[in-house]
Amino acid sequence: MDLLIFQAPILMIQASMDGILLGILFALIAYGMALQWGVMNIINIAQGDLVILGGYIAYFMYLYGIHPAWGVIVSPIIMYFVGIGIYKLVINKVVDRDLFISILATFGISILFMQLMNFAFGADVVLANSGYGTTMLFDNSVTLPNSKIFAAIISILFAIGLVLYMKKSKLGRAIRATAQNARAAKILGVDTEKVYAATFGINAALCGVAGALISITFTIHPYMGLPYTIRSFMIVIVAGLGNLPGVAMSGMGLGVFEEFADYILGTEFRIGSVFLLLVLILVYRRFKLSKKREYLK
């Protein structure tokens, strides 16, 4: 237990800034989670592994001499087709079934992806160096890597773009209609099968963007997927489905929580504290709802 953060309050600003920038990335992943959960009613445990896979695409561009920031454009395109592929192979068979089946099936995909990535890319922790330098604030006592600021801006741009796409385009409207009532949408001539595939593809593309940004700002490793899944799940249940500002806010909140946990409890408890927070949030909601004699649906 290290209480340095209370002796030097400037570290709190550092942790908060780091947390907010990190949280914007989490919110982007959570947005994809909310999308597929709302539309297809599945929970995708492999979400985090899609993020890591997207990160490796950017990393490989970096290895071959292309600036990894281009991964932000290349990675979602590749990941979109990966997502469609996963949908055609597995997800379309679990859409209408019990939620537990989707959890378990995507858990299988997650294990499969982990190991395939481990074979293909090795078990090392890697980082694509963007060479963006750092920004100093408050008399050089708060340092912010420019790559993190870049990641946050790109995430916001993608999120805004997606919201506009959902509002204006034909496919976006079809997706929203399916989310509201799949059967009614089908009756009115929406090809729900296509909508589902597109939704999963868009989700995978979002994961690709987030992964590329994570490979620039943080590190990636084949086995790091599950925490991202849990974070996005947590953000979605705190914010509620279809509450976009809520997703952004709770994403940033989670980021700040994590940075503070990192400073106060120590880095070895960071992931553990995230998972514990999930349990606490679920338990809190359970007691809140039980007062009204309801339960989490």
Add this chain to the structure above:
Amino acid sequence: MNKNIILYTFILIFGLAAPFVFPAFKVQLSILCVLIVLAITWNIQGGEMGYNTFGNILFYGLGMYLCASVQVGMFFPLAEWTESGGEKTFVHTPAQFFQGFGVGLAVAAVVPAIVAGLIGYSILGLRGHYFAICTLGLGVAAGEISGGIEIIGAGQGFTTPPFPKVGSLEARGEFFYFCSFIVLVLTFIAVKSIYSTRFKLVLNAIRDNEDKAEAMGIQTMKYKIIGWMISAFFCGLAGGIMGGLVGYIDSTDVAFDGREMGVFMVLMAILGGKGTLWGPVIGATIFHIFKEGFWTFFLGWQYVALGVLIVVIVIYFPEGIMGWLREKYPEKFGEVIDDADRKAQVELK
């Protein structure tokens, strides 16, 4: 009934004779016993109660750490033991070893059950996938947190006391085999007798429709917690034996290994057939044979195979072996189907 007695006698004799007939497979057979126990305990929850948990690995890992810690802590300072790592500065005498192991197992069974009872009220109030994700979080959190605690070895792991020099070279394997076999028999008898009471019907009612069960006057929460405690009791026992058998405990790779044991127990129960007595036993046996074959001949590709296996079983075979048999031969499961029913079934298709 007569047939059943013959079957049980045969299995018992086979189980008692197995380590002498197949001496080379003693460790594998002990692991099989532990796996069957885990599958049976998962089935109480996932199969009978309808609460699909990923978190029973919590009790397994807890039992593992508790058994080893008690076994060491009863005679030597625990912190110094873990600090010295694998080096044998402290040596258990045979009496100390067995005494410690016995007390350790008792603690490893009781404490997880108490933990389940304590957290049960808050966590079993969650339903469906919230419960599944919450327990998944619990399991991973336990692994991550125990990996940061110094006194039980933190990241470098915990070496359990080595087996003392008694008897022949085979003694260690035989001891752990009989421990795990006895636990398996106890678990099976306990679960079988539970399944023949009203308790099982209550669990099934909770699975089929919890709100209705509550409306009928069943205190569902009480039964859910008791069910989870029974599950945790045997899970912890299995973990304690497995810790002694493996000889080395690591927080994320052995004890709270959600990627292996945590998934295995779900998979074994589903493969054999959820909600049946024999399903988990059959599922675990088949799975263990498959796993050992694959782990031996395709080392490195085992997780790929595991991932594919999960997807295939879950999508194409969710009823499991027992469910398939039941559909094929309903008469053998005590379901009376007359000709009119059979005709109606055919017409439905």
